[in-house]
Amino acid sequence: MxxxxxxxxxxxxxxxxxxxxxxxxxxxxxxxxxxxxxxxxxxxxxxxxxxxxxxxxxxxxxxxxxxxxxxxxxxxxxxxxxxxxxxxxxxxxxxxxxxxxxxxxxxxxxxxxxxxxxxxxxxxxxxxxxxxxxxxxxxxxxxxxxxxxxxxxxxxxxxxxxxxxxxxxxxxxxxxxxxxxxxxxxxxxxxxxxxxxxxxxxxxxxxxxxxxxxxxxxxxxxxxxxxxxxxxxxxxxxxxxxxxxxxxxxxxRTLHVRVRAASANAMAIARHFEKHPKVAQVLYPGLPGHAGHAVAARQMTGGFGGMLSIRVTGGKEGAVKAAAGLKLFKRATSLGGVESLVEHRRSIEGPESPVPEDLLRFSIGIESESDLIADLEQALAAV
Structure with missing residues (x-):
């Protein structure tokens, strides 16, 4: 080639x-x-x-x-x-x-x-x-x-x-x-x-x-x-x-198609939940309010990735309850697959982790963005 x-x-x-x-x-x-x-x-x-x-x-x-x-x-x-x-x-x-x-x-x-x-x-x-x-x-x-x-x-x-x-x-x-x-x-x-x-x-x-x-x-x-x-x-x-x-x-061989699709989904989800009443903070470098957005925009091209984290209101209890209520997202370790995953990282990493207890990490896949948003909406409704 x-x-x-x-x-x-x-x-x-x-x-x-x-x-x-x-x-x-x-x-x-x-x-x-x-x-x-x-x-x-x-x-x-x-x-x-x-x-x-x-x-x-x-x-x-x-x-x-x-x-x-x-x-x-x-x-x-x-x-x-x-x-x-x-x-x-x-x-x-x-x-x-x-x-x-x-x-x-x-x-x-x-x-x-x-x-x-x-x-x-x-x-x-x-x-x-x-x-x-x-x-x-x-x-x-x-x-x-x-x-x-x-x-x-x-x-x-x-x-x-x-x-x-x-x-x-x-x-x-x-x-x-x-x-x-x-x-x-x-x-x-x-x-x-x-x-x-x-x-x-x-x-x-x-x-x-x-x-x-x-x-x-x-x-x-x-x-x-x-x-x-x-x-x-x-x-x-x-x-x-x-x-x-x-x-x-x-x-x-399908890397570019998958990454771009996941990045587009992640951006849509980040924007949708940025001001959600059950969300304390959305951590995603594609958002203009992210501390590293300007640097990310300079050294990343075509998107900001398929990974984001959401800090849920209600502390650890609220985050765990939201994760438990998800139906489409899989509660599983790892990231970067075509399927969307969620994880409460503090529980995985242990007490020495610098990660806040109210944080959920999301690996956004290539499913329909509306389906992913709807699943997260219904899970947050129970918090």
Whole structure:
């Protein structure tokens, strides 16, 4: 595809999976390569470049190729989960290094850092997600090797100014890694704003069908730090399975359609409930009143994502009651699928969570917006 159509849009590259056809039959759907080992030539070489299934796989390579093109990077790595992707970056740091990470972020990464950061000899320092002056001050004080950003951040959906964060990171020789799971390359390409590495929980929007656990990393440059991450995947064995890679490849072919539909639904819901009497606050960067709206509008194109949170009147009791009354929304963990989900995050994350008790997190799917609004209306009526 890229050879025949060098100026093809990201939508076209994704929909045609880079235009690759299976050479034996001409099939437009790539096959699944499930081999765990490969035959040597008579001279003991591997002329096709494949040695063993733990470090490499052709189906994984194909999915990585699509993701690299979508993010505009130099190379990608697919691993077994979003946590594998995130921890792979931190494990590539060296003992004595410092990492600056946001105060509000995916709780699984936060929990892992608190439990294992010191064990690995890496100091973890937290900064306010949207306060670049505070980040600048902490960077000057701690001289980090890595700044981790998550934007929009889960589940408060605050926005980090990526261009400024990159400037701050690079001023002290640090890498900027961005969890862009919610934005996806459809709405934001962090590498274009100066980020060094982009991370995705590919379980979510990249796959989009709630049937794969996967993680992804994309780099701006295949430098020494990236090679450390590549080595971690190879030596620890966190590569994703070929069938999962095939499902992910299938999912990415409809990525643009799904993300845009979910974003449109989320915007409609956010606007509808922004001044609802049973709603204390709607957290969605697409709303002009959101603290990060101006930055989001500058670094996100085509929408503000399918994730939003609602703070329900009546505190925790009101939020839990509203979630219990929903009929169309599924009460389930995860996000980014075609079906709409709701979750009371404080109950999931525990007492140390910074998330308010009255907050419900919504992953908006691609159903009819009127059906989703009607379901939430009837649930809130009981609060």
């Amino acid at each position: 890229s050879k025949n159509f060098p100026d093809a849009s990201p939508e076209t590259l994704a929909a045609q999976a880079l235009g690759v056809t299976e050479p034996l039959t001409g099939a437009v759907t790539p096959p699944v390569y499930i081999a765990s080992t490969f035959e040597r030539e008579a001279d003991l070489e591997y002329k096709n470049g494949f040695i063993y299934g733990r470090p490499d796989n052709q189906t994984v390579r194909q999915a990585e190729g699509v993701l690299t093109a979508l993010e505009g990077g130099a190379a990608s790595l697919l691993v077994a989960s979003g946590m594998s992707a995130a921890t792979g970056v931190f494990l590539a740091l060296k003992p004595g290094d410092t990492a600056l990470v946001p105060e509000v972020m995916y709780w699984g990464i936060r929990k892992w850092l608190n439990a294992w950061g010191a064990e690995w000899g890496v100091a973890i320092v937290y900064y306010p997600n949207d306060d670049m002056a505070a980040l600048q001050a902490l960077t000057q004080k701690h001289k980090p090797a890595l700044i981790w950003a998550e934007t929009p951040s889960n589940p408060m959906w605050s926005i980090t100014d990526l261009k400024e964060a990159a400037r701050i990171a690079h001023s002290v020789g640090a890498k900027l890694a961005v969890d862009s799971t919610v934005a996806t390359p459809v709405l934001s390409r962090p590498l274009e704003h100066g980020a060094d590495i982009v991370m995705h929980s590919a379980t979510k929007y990249l796959n989009g069908h709630s049937d794969v656990i996967a993680g992804a990393l994309v780099t701006r440059e295949a430098d020494d730090f990236w090679q450390r991450i590549v080595g971690i995947r190879k030596d620890i064995g966190t590569i994703m399975g070929p069938f999962e890679a095939w499902l992910l490849l299938r999912g990415m």
